[in-house]
Amino acid sequence: xxxxxMDDNIKRKIPDILIPETFNRIEHLGxxxxxxxxxxxxxxxxxxxxxxxxxxxxxxxxxxxSVGIGMEDGHNKFLFNITEGCIGMTTFLSEYHELQIHAVxxxxxxxxxxxxxxxxxxxxxxxxxDILQNILSKVYYFMAHARDLNYSRPSSRVFRLLYxxxxxxxxxxGGSYVITSKLTQKAIADITGTHYVTVCKLFNILxxxxxxxxxxxxxxxxxxxxxxxxxxxxxxx
Numbered sequence: 001x002x003x004x005x006m007d008d009n010i011k012r013k014i015p016d017i018l019i020p021e022t023f024n025r026i027e028h029l030g031x032x033x034x035x036x037x038x039x040x041x042x043x044x045x046x047x048x049x050x051x052x053x054x055x056x057x058x059x060x061x062x063x064x065x066s067v068g069i070g071m072e073d074g075h076n077k078f079l080f081n082i083t084e085g086c087i088g089m090t091t092f093l094s095e096y097h098e099l100q101i102h103a104v105x106x107x108x109x110x111x112x113x114x115x116x117x118x119x120x121x122x123x124x125x126x127x128x129x130d131i132l133q134n135i136l137s138k139v140y141y142f143m144a145h146a147r148d149l150n151y152s153r154p155s156s157r158v159f160r161l162l163y164x165x166x167x168x169x170x171x172x173x174g175g176s177y178v179i180t181s182k183l184t185q186k187a188i189a190d191i192t193g194t195h196y197v198t199v200c201k202l203f204n205i206l207x208x209x210x211x212x213x214x215x216x217x218x219x220x221x222x223x224x225x226x227x228x229x230x231x232x233x234x235x236x237x
Contacts, residue, residue, distance in 0.1 A: 161192055
């Protein structure tokens with residue numbers, strides 16, 4: 001089968017959410033930003049620190065936030081990004097929570113108190129549906145992520161992400177597929193739950209085997225079938 005004409009049945013087997021920042025947008029909530037407490041955070045600023053109590057829904061009007069959770073060794077593990085038009089639920093977080101949210105770039109953030117959200121729900125049921133869809137998409141993503149962490153090798157997780165990205169976003173140009181993305185090897189490590197050094201080694205293996213090459217914001221896939229077959233192979237690195 002020609003990879004350029006991927007069968008719809010195969011596409012349906014691939015999760016829609018590959019990178020944890022493409023969760024369903026809540027555009028209707030953007031109509032009510034005048035009811036929220038709005039603040040601007042510069043790049044690197046802490047929006048919500050570990051243990052900080054909160055009773056609101058975070059909505060990103062512009063920019064991007066990163067959500068992480070504290071680990072026992074003191075590091076902060078990346079969970080997902082909140083991009084423009086999306087929400088981060090910080091409702092009813094007590095002083096014991098370990099979540100931390102910081103601005104990936106300068107961001108305008110709206111904080112909707114729960115009382116205000118309930119009024120919006122009463123007036124606009126579409127917001128309810130949009131928020132539910134956003135939450136459910138996160139639940140599905142993390143269910144699949146937990147499965148992969150428990151049952152897939154690190155190499156399989158990395159190769160599957162690259163393969164699926166190519167299927168969804170790759171463009172066939174001049175005999176190879178091109179994925180245009182700012183996704184770094186560090187980001188791939190965070191998304192797949194794989195050590196950064198391991199990801200670097202796996203990319204070196206793929207480049208030596210002439211499967212792909214990463215150049216700045218582009219990933220060139222030269223042999224998609226080989227990349228697909230490596231997902232189920234034991235790779236030594």
